Amino acid sequence: MKPRTAFLPAALCLALLAAPGARADDAVVVPKLVPLPAHMVRKPGGFTVTADTPVRAADGPALRHVGAQFKAMLGERLPLMLDLAKDGSRGNNIEFALDATRKWSAPDAYSIDIDERGVRVYAGDAKGLYYGAVTLAQLLTSGDAGGASVRLPALHIDDAPRFGWRGFMLDSARHFQSVDEIKRLLDAMAQLKLDVFHWHLTDDQGWRFPVPGWPKLTTVGSCRLPAGDGGIDAATGKPAPYCGFYTEAQIREVVAYAAERHIDVVPEVDIPGHATAAIAAYPQLGVSGEPVAVSNEWGVNVNLFNADETTMRFLEDVLTQVAKLFPGKFVHIGGDEAVKDQWKASPKMQARIRELGVDGEEGLQAWMVARLERALAAHGKRLLGWDEILMGELPPSATVMSWRGIEGGIDAAKKGHDVVMAPSDVLYLDYLQTHSPDEPPGRPATIELHQVYGFEPVPKALDAQQAKHILGVQANVWTEHMRNFARVQHAYFPRIAALAEVAWSPKAERDYAGFLQRLPAMLPRWKAQGLAVATTPFQPQIDAGTPLADGSAEVAVQQPLGYALRYTTDGSAPTAASPLYFASLALPLPATLTVQTFFDDRPLGAPATRTFSAASLLxxxxxxxxxxxxxxxxxxxxxxxxxxxxxxxxxxxxxxxxxxxxxxxxxxxxxxxxxxxxxxxxxxxxxxxxxxxxxxxxxxxxxxxxxxxxxxxxxxxxxxxxxxxxxxxxxxxxxxxxxxxxxxxxxxxxxxxxxxxxxxxxxxxxx
Incomplete structure (x- = not known):
């Protein structure tokens, strides 16, 4: 192949790198990068990284910190003993440097040059330099682990994200995750260049952080009795509350850990709905003033905060605490699914509506939003809410998160509000991701990997000026059905990789087929991080079989991502030499079918086996x-x-x-x-x-x-x-x-x- 020195589309560059006609002296690791860089060009030659290759990042603590983080990214998977050199001559090394002379398009932007002299990673900001380190770590783990050296192709990469908001939401109110578990998710976010962790901390089923002066929020509001036998301790036969909250120190620990990885933490306190846990702690915050229990049921609860002055001061106390604990720009105040039945039926709330002169119940919520926006602005924060906040007059600075489809985002952008796109029909990752019977409990419908990858955050209905209000995109995971961390991980991975490419890579460069060629390289990277990635997208799905007139069974197999399938019928494990599956099989009974997914002639995931008999078909x-x-x-x-x-x-x-x-x-x-x-x-x-x-x-x-x-x-x-x-x-x-x-x-x-x-x-x- 003739070497090229002009910029190529990144997807085409990857295809050329993998082409069988590549030069023999360039036996290099094919870059399998997620998300796909904006621009990448192949050059002649390459550079071999060995255990003796120094990392040069000596010009200040920020650089040395990135160098140390880069070493940590490689972990134990890559057997290279890279040492941070305090100084050293240029060449034959890996060098991290800040370049203030160049005009960078964003703080996230970076460049990488690889040639026979070594590897140089440049950026104008520590965030961009960190992302350069992430890309280089992926380059070094694009092939098989186990060698003493890695031959990198000569490359020039110029990269920057399409969107500044590349988000990931975790619901810790319904089910609670430990600080260490959240750190593992933050590590995975950073590896994919995601930079916003939206942390849902309050709901009907639990309140998860302390507020000075309101101790019952955690002593009462953080505990519920699960429904049915799920709340009974088998040893004692007595109810066993489900409890959990984060201390101030733990929240600061999470925020600091995220900041080290250039991730902003956006807290959410849901107002005025999803408020049952807070009202259980302090009944005077509710509409009736009557005691309620922290909810152990899922769905939409009718309990709302009232709009009394004392309740508004409580909410301002909460937001003051939030502003103290979370240094980021945005605070999410929820605003969704606030069923107004209690306000409509309450003489007190109807009198409050007349007193304030607002337009009905939606006007009352809008008044609350406007007041909370002022309270946040006094702390230097911006208010963010779900798209229901558009139902009333909205302060100009408010930002809208569009979840009920994209229509709310279109409406908000046309009105001049900033928008984060997070539509439930494609980006709610608590929905099942395949049709496999091995999927864990989850919400209705199915959101498959290709649906996430195919989402376009900028609607065609917006003109160029309105489109500038689309800050970015976010995937959400609600944890009603995730009583353990394994289920949380199952929901996120691998679909979060598709989201990362939607958020980072240029629209014109995105290609689902190319993404599937790069995705398998993420599996050992996630494994090295100790993450339990969903197996169902990679496993074969064997149907139950249909009886045929001749006494045999017609059996069909699916692979959710379209990877190659090989099978056997003699009970042995399939190999790269086993027959390829193309269409349904007619199997004489009794029969045992074993099917294995393959990628690059290597097994991907575990095989699936199913035995068929005349009885099993019934x-x-x-x-x-x-x-x-x-x-x-x-x-x-x-x-x-x-x-x-x-x-x-x-x-x-x-x-x-x-x-x-x-x-x-x-x-x-x-x-x-x-x-x-x-x-x-x-x-x-x-x-x-x-x-x-x-x-x-x-x-x-x-x-x-x-x-x-x-x-x-x-x-x-x-x-x-x-x-x-x-x-x-x-x-x-x-x-x-x-x-x-x-x-x-x-x-x-x-x-x-x-x-x-x-x-x-x-x-x-x-x-």
């Missing part, structure tokens, strides 16, 4: 069934035990009904159903009327089976009062005159509150 788990309607499907777990594994169920909480599409009912004499029972722990506010259920005919409801959801009744059985000791009940219903091939619909009658039956498994039994 069984489906709830994950393998469809919902009868698509209203609000959740993947929910049982309420116990308090610690350890729990059963997981797919259920539409608005219509708990399951369907087996084209169930093979010919020759079937009975159906066996295994069901569990879980608490109904949801607050739906104005969505409550959408919850439907079939009336019960017996004391505890029935299991009904129909041929088609609107079709004839095939069988019905009364349900018991409660499940067995293991949490399940197994029911067997005989079938008479069932159609040979129909959609089999199953539902449980009766009100779903306070507990609901959920399907676990269906088995068809031949006559």
């Amino acid at each position: 069984t489906r788990s709830d994950e393998e069934l469809a919902m009868c309607t698509d209203q609000l499907m959740l993947r929910l777990e049982d309420d116990g035990p308090r610690l350890g594994d729990r059963a997981i169920f797919n259920v539409d909480i608005f219509n708990p009904c399951w369907t087996w599409k084209r169930a093979p009912l010919a020759g079937i004499g009975a159906i066996e159903v295994r069901a569990g029972r879980i608490p109904y722990f949801f607050q739906l506010a104005h969505d409550e009327p959408h919850r439907t259920f079939k009336p019960a005919k017996t004391a505890h409801g029935e299991l009904e089976l129909h041929a088609g959801c609107d079709g004839p009744l095939l069988a019905t059985l009364p349900m018991p009062e409660k499940p067995n000791a293991d949490g399940f009940v197994t029911l067997r219903a005989p079938l008479h005159d069932a159609p040979a091939d129909a959609d089999l619909c199953l539902w449980f009658t009766g009100d779903t509150r306070p507990a609901m039956w959920v399907l676990d498994r269906v088995t068809l039994q031949p006559k």
Whole structure:
């Protein structure tokens, strides 16, 4: 390949580096960088980094600090003993330097030059120099670990981010994470050049930081009793509260740790809704003044702060504490899902509306927002809120985070407000990320990797001037269903890498196929950081199989990211020489199918194995069934035990009904159903009327089976009062005159509150 010295698009440069016609003397590590740099050009030659290569960063403490951070980034994965040289001659080294003579486009910008003389990383600011170190660390870990040296290609990189706000939100109110766990997330953010950590610290289910003068916020507001058996200590049989809050010292520790990695921490205190924990601590803050408990239910709670003067002074005390603990520019005041029913029904709040002369309940929230904006401005802070704050008159300096789609962001930008794009339909990472039955509990719908990668933060509806108000983009994780840190990590990784590229790389350079070629290099980097990355995007998904007329089974396999699949049918592990999977397979029964994802002829993730028999083809788990309607499907777990594994169920909480599409009912004499029972722990506010259920005919409801959801009744059985000791009940219903091939619909009658039956498994039994 003829060497090029002109700038190339970064994606094309990567393709050229990987091309089979590359020069033999350039046996270099192919750069697998995430996010993709803005500009990168390949030059002839390269440089070999060895254990003797010094790191030169001697001109001041800031440079030496970056040099030390660079060494830490390499960790133990790269066996290079790089020493920070206090001085040394130029050449044959890795050099970090600040260049004040050049006009840099942003504090994040940097340049890297690699040639036969060594590696030079330049920037105009410590932040840019740090990001240069991140890129260089990725260059050095783009290939296989284990060698004594790494041959880098000769490159010139000029890089700067597309957006200044590259955000990542963690909800610590619903479930609590330790300081060490948060630090691991901050490390991962820094590795991807994300620079805003939005920390959700208060909600209906918990208040997570102290405020002087208001001690019950943490002694009362930080604890709840989980619903059902999830709040019972098995050893004592007594309720075991779920508690947690961060001390001032711990918050400062997190803020300092983030700052070391050039990450701003944006705290969120939700006002006026999502306020139950605070009202439980101090009932006078609520509308009724009556005691309430910290909520142990998910969804939209109707409790609001009142707008009394004493409550406003409380909120100003809270924001004063926030301003003291968090030195960043922005403070998030929530503002979302503030159902106004209590304000509408309260004579006191109606009198307050008249006293202030505002326009109804939305005007009252707008008045609160404006007052809190002034309080924050007095501390040198800017107010940020969810897009519901646009429903009233908004102070000009307020910034809007658009979560209910992009429309709020468009409206805000056209009105002159700065905007952070965080739409729930593509950037809420607590949504399931694949259709695998191995996905942990999560919120409705599925947001796959390609959806995150394909999001465009600047809407076409904005003109060039309005588009300047788009500060950036952010992914959010709400932790209702994440009672351990492994689930938090599962939600973020690998989708957070797609977000990083959306936030950093030029729009014209983004290419999903190229991203998938670079993504596998992130897996060992994350592993070196001790992160538990989701395995489901990389694993093969083998379906349950369909019986064929000749007695064999038709089996299909999917790979969520489209990587190559190889398989065996003899029980052995697939290798690079095993057959490639292209289409569904017809397997004689009994059969064992083992499938492995491959990338660059190497295994990626763990293999998947499934055994098929005539009996297995007649069984489906709830994950393998469809919902009868698509209203609000959740993947929910049982309420116990308090610690350890729990059963997981797919259920539409608005219509708990399951369907087996084209169930093979010919020759079937009975159906066996295994069901569990879980608490109904949801607050739906104005969505409550959408919850439907079939009336019960017996004391505890029935299991009904129909041929088609609107079709004839095939069988019905009364349900018991409660499940067995293991949490399940197994029911067997005989079938008479069932159609040979129909959609089999199953539902449980009766009100779903306070507990609901959920399907676990269906088995068809031949006559």
